[in-house]
Amino acid sequence: KQEVTQIPAALSVPEGENLVLNCSFTDSAIYNLQWFRQDPGKGLTSLLLIQSSQREQTSGRLNASLDKSSGRSTLYIAASQPGDSATYLCAATGGATNKLIFGTGTLLAVQP
């Protein structure tokens, strides 16, 4: 059974700092891995999707990496801004079921 965990659970950084969020998964037979952002009381916004054959994806100040062999993914946020404050969730998709197994989330606060 796939289990996805995220470290740290919460993170507070000053504005402008670069940061890394970590995601670990127990079953390396994933179809893809996705990073989402969730604002309080809101739905999910997809940030980056990495296919199992890829090692990283980039979008603006965001870079996500995937290492299937070690069961890890990281989300790198460059030059953080207060508007980046949110909960970040990673999710792994296994096989052909398209089921997303979500991590525990990291609550990020960027202080102005």
Next chain:
Amino acid sequence: GAVVSQHPSRVICKSGTSVKIECRSLDFQATTMFWYRQFPKKSLMLMATSNEGSKATYEQGVEKDKFLINHASLTLSTLTVTSAHPEDSSFYICSAIWTEQFFGPGTRLTVL
């Protein structure tokens, strides 16, 4: 990008009543939709997979008679919480598959 809507966004009901939540794919057809539940400060837990024209597939531990799912068309899935109780209070989020999973904005259910 693809848009998924949910209605209502918030609902408050009395214990013992039933509540229906709608999930619509607005600009694409989805044979498969998913329903998730999220407790406060927790991650998303998959409840069931909704397949158009067939019975939903429920995850282990989810009561199918409690959470009725109907996927009568390629753009609409409904989740009905029957005989709701305070412990059913939660944030319910749906998603629909097109090129990837697209998420609705969520429905906050409060059972008094």
